[in-house]
Amino acid sequence: xRKSSGREKMWWALISVxxxxxxxxxxxxxxxxxxxxxxxxxxxxxxxxxxxGQNYEQILVGSAQDLFLSSLRNSIGISLIATVIAVIxxxxxxxxxxxxxxxxxxxxxxxxxxxxxxxxxxxxTPLFNVWRTIGLYDTWLGLIIPYLSLTxxxxxxxxxxxxxxxxxxLEQAAQVDGATTWQAFRKAIIPLAAPGVFTTAIIxxxxxWNDFVYGISLTSTEAARPVPAALAFFTGASQFQAPTGAIxxxxxxxxxxxxxxxxxxxxxxxxxxxxxxxxG
Amino acid sequence: xxxxxxxDQKHAGQxxxxxxYVSERAKSEKRLGWLLAGPAFIMMLLxxxxxxxxxxxxxxxxxxxxxxxxxxxxxxANYITVLGDSVWWRDFGVTVIITVIxxxxxxxxxxxxxxxxxxxxxxxxxxxxxxxxxxxxxITVVSAYAWFYAFDINSGYVNSWFGWLPGIDxxxxxxxxxxxxxxxxxxxxxxxxxxxxxxxxxxxxxQVPGELTEAAEVDGASWWERMRKVIIPNMKxxxxxxxxFRALDAFRIFDNVFIMTNGAHGTEVLSLLAYRTSITRLExxxxxxxxxxxxxxxLIISFIAVKGxxxxxxxxxxxK
Numbered sequence: 001x002r003k004s005s006g007r008e009k010m011w012w013a014l015i016s017v018x019x020x021x022x023x024x025x026x027x028x029x030x031x032x033x034x035x036x037x038x039x040x041x042x043x044x045x046x047x048x049x050x051x052x053g054q055n056y057e058q059i060l061v062g063s064a065q066d067l068f069l070s071s072l073r074n075s076i077g078i079s080l081i082a083t084v085i086a087v088i089x090x091x092x093x094x095x096x097x098x099x100x101x102x103x104x105x106x107x108x109x110x111x112x113x114x115x116x117x118x119x120x121x122x123x124x125t126p127l128f129n130v131w132r133t134i135g136l137y138d139t140w141l142g143l144i145i146p147y148l149s150l151t152x153x154x155x156x157x158x159x160x161x162x163x164x165x166x167x168x169x170l171e172q173a174a175q176v177d178g179a180t181t182w183q184a185f186r187k188a189i190i191p192l193a194a195p196g197v198f199t200t201a202i203i204x205x206x207x208x209w210n211d212f213v214y215g216i217s218l219t220s221t222e223a224a225r226p227v228p229a230a231l232a233f234f235t236g237a238s239q240f241q242a243p244t245g246a247i248x249x250x251x252x253x254x255x256x257x258x259x260x261x262x263x264x265x266x267x268x269x270x271x272x273x274x275x276x277x278x279x280g
Numbered sequence: 281x282x283x284x285x286x287x288d289q290k291h292a293g294q295x296x297x298x299x300x301y302v303s304e305r306a307k308s309e310k311r312l313g314w315l316l317a318g319p320a321f322i323m324m325l326l327x328x329x330x331x332x333x334x335x336x337x338x339x340x341x342x343x344x345x346x347x348x349x350x351x352x353x354x355x356x357a358n359y360i361t362v363l364g365d366s367v368w369w370r371d372f373g374v375t376v377i378i379t380v381i382x383x384x385x386x387x388x389x390x391x392x393x394x395x396x397x398x399x400x401x402x403x404x405x406x407x408x409x410x411x412x413x414x415x416x417x418x419i420t421v422v423s424a425y426a427w428f429y430a431f432d433i434n435s436g437y438v439n440s441w442f443g444w445l446p447g448i449d450x451x452x453x454x455x456x457x458x459x460x461x462x463x464x465x466x467x468x469x470x471x472x473x474x475x476x477x478x479x480x481x482x483x484x485x486x487q488v489p490g491e492l493t494e495a496a497e498v499d500g501a502s503w504w505e506r507m508r509k510v511i512i513p514n515m516k517x518x519x520x521x522x523x524x525f526r527a528l529d530a531f532r533i534f535d536n537v538f539i540m541t542n543g544a545h546g547t548e549v550l551s552l553l554a555y556r557t558s559i560t561r562l563e564x565x566x567x568x569x570x571x572x573x574x575x576x577x578x579l580i581i582s583f584i585a586v587k588g589x590x591x592x593x594x595x596x597x598x599x600k
Contacts, residue, residue, distance in 0.1 A: 015396055016404055023411035026426035026471060027418065033429050044440040044450075093320035101306070102313030108321050115324045117528045119578055121551040122571035123327070125558040126334035129345070149327040156320060181312075210419050212535040213551070217559050228421040232539060244435050251422040258417040266410045273416075273476070274483035 027255065034248035041244055055249035064234070068250055070222040071230035075254070078140055078226060079208035082147035087201045090155035091193070095185070097156075098163035109160065116153035123149060124217045131218055138219045143226070146214050151204040158203060161275035162196030199272040202261055209258070227254045332575055339568035346562055358569035367553065368570070375549045378462070379530040382469045383523060389470065390477035390522070397478070398485045412475040420472060424539035427468040431455070458545045465547065468536045473529065477522045484518020485511070524585040528578055550574050 029046070034055050036048040043049060059068040097105050127146060128137070136142035166189065174184035215229030225233075231250055234243050262269065339358050343351045362368050397408050415423070429435045431454040442448045454460040488511050496506045512519070534551040541547045543556070554574060558567025 030426035089320040092316040096316035100313040102310040123331040126331040262413045
C-alpha cells in the first residue's frame with residue numbers, strides 16, 4: 001500500500017460514508033419509526049416530531065406483551081437449539097471430511113450443497129400435513145427439525161473449510177505420545193477448532209433467527225410462533241390503530257442481537273462466510 | 281496413508297504384513313469416517329429427501345384437508361391443472377423478472393463493494409466489514425417492514441423527500457400498482473443480499489495473482505483493461521458461484537413479498553403461490569404439485585449452471 005495522499009484520504013472518507021449510509025439507512029429508518037407516536041406516523045417526515053417510548057412500552061409491558069415476549073422466547077429457544085444440534089453434527093462430519101479418507105466424502109458435501117439450495121416451501125407442504133397428523137404442529141420440536149435443513153448444510157460446508165486449515169500433525173504427535181485417537185482429538189484439536197466452530201454457530205444462528213416460511217406455516221399460536229412470524233400477524237392495540245409503531249419497536253429489539261454479534265465478531269463472520277464458499 | 285506406502289518400499293521383507301496393516305487401517309478409517317459423518321448425512325436426508333418424496337406422493341392425489349375422505353388417486357392431473365393455469369405462468373414470470381434484475385444489479389453493486397473493501401486502507405476495513413454485515417444479518421422480515429414503512433403512503437417519507445422527481449408526488453401509492461411495488465420489493469432484496477455476493481467476490485478478488493495485475497500495469501494497461509483482461513477472467517469461478525447461489529436464492533423469494541404486498545397487483549411469486557395453495561387454501565394435492573414443480577425449477581437452474589457454465593461447486597472443497 002502506497003502512502004495515501006490527502007486527496008485519496010478524502011475519497012476514502014466519501015466512500016466510507018456512502019457504504020455506511022447504504023448499510024444502515026433502512027435500520028435507521030425503522031428505528032426512527034419505532035419512536036413515533038401514533039399521531040406522528042403520517043407526518044411524512046423521517047424523524048419523529050417528538051420521541052416517545054410508548055411503542056416499546058406496548059410490546060414489553062403493555063397490551064402486546066404476551067404476544068411479543070412469548071415469540072421472543074420461542075425464537076431464542078428454537079434458534080439456539082437448532083444451532084447447537086447442527087453444529088455438533090457438523091463438527092463430527094467436517095472432521096471426518098477434512099481428516100479421514102473414506103469413500104463418500106464428496107457425496108456428503110454435494111448433499112449439503114443440494115440441501116442448502118432446496119426451496120423451503122417444498123418442504124413445508126408435506127411437513128404441514130405430517131406434523132398435524134403426528135402432533136408436532138405448533139411445537140418447538142416441530143420447528144427445530146425443519147430448521148436443521150437450514151443450519152446443517154451451511155455448518156458442514158463452513159466447518160469443513162475451517163478444519164482443512166488446522167495443522168493436524170499435532171494430533172499425530174499426541175498419538176505418538178500414546179494418546180488414543182479420541183484423546184488426541186480432544187486435547188490437541190478441539191482448542192484449535194473451537195474458533196471455527198464458534199463462527200459457524202453464529203452464522204447458523206443468523207440463518208435460523210431469520211426464518212419466516214417455517215414460522216408462519218408450521219405454527220398457529222404463541223406456543224411456538226417465532227418473532228418474524230409474530231410480526232406478520234401482529235395487530236394494533238385497537239382495531240382502529242395500525243400496528244406500525246409496535247412492529248417497528250419489535251423489529252428493533254430483534255435486530256439488537258444481530259448488531260451486537262456483528263460488532264463483536266465481524267472479522268470471524270466474514271472469514272467464515274468466504275471460507276465456506278471459496279477454498280481458504 | 282502416504283508414509284505407510286513409503287515404509288512399504290523400505291521394508292520389502294515385511295511387505296505382506298504391511299499391506300495387511302494398511303488395508304486394516306483403511307477399513308477402520310472408512311468405518312470411523314462414516315460413523316462421524318453419517319448422523320449429519322442421515323439428518324440432511326431426513327429433513328429434505330423425505331419431505332420431497334412425500335410431496336411427490338401427495339401430488340398424485342386429489343386431496344383437500346377440508347374434505348379428507350374424498351382423497352382420490354388421479355395420477356398427474358394436478359400437474360396438468362397447475363401448468364395449464366395462467367396464474368402459475370404469471371407467478372413464474374414475476375419470479376424470473378425478480379431473479380434476473382436483482383442478480384444483475386447485485387453483481388455490479390457487489391463487485392464495486394468488493395473492490396472498495398479489497399483496496400481499503402487497514403484502518404477502514406473493520407468499519408466497512410461491520411457496515412456490510414448489517415444487511416446480511418438482519419431478519420428479512422424486518423428489512424421488508426423497514427422498506428415498506430418508508431414507502432407506504434401513510435407512514436412513509438419517500439414521497440415527500442423525492443417529490444421533486446418527475447412521477448413522484450404526495451399521492452403516489454407505491455403498493456397500489458405492479459411496477460412500483462415490484463421495484464420496492466426488488467430494492468429491499470438487493471439491499472439485503474448484495475453484501476453476501478460482495479463477500480464471495482472479495483474472496484475471489486484476493487485469489488487473483490498479484491504479479492499478473494502488476495505485469496499488466498507495467499505494460500501500460502489502463503484500470504479498465506486490467507479489470508477486463510486480467511482480473512475478471514481470473515475470477516470467473518468465484519463470479520459463477522456467486523451468481524448461481526444468488527439466483528437460486530432469489531428464485532425462492534418469499535418473505536418480503538409476503539410482507540409488502542402479499543401478492544397483490546400481480547406481484548405474487550412461486551413460493552407464495554405454493555404457500556397460498558397448501559397452507560391457506562389447504563389444497564394439499566395441488567400445493568404439493570406446485571412444491572415439486574418449484575423443486576424441479578431449482579434443479580434445472582443448477583443443472584444449466586453446472587453443465588452449461590461449468591460452475592464447479594464441489595471442486596472448491598476438493599484436493600488440498
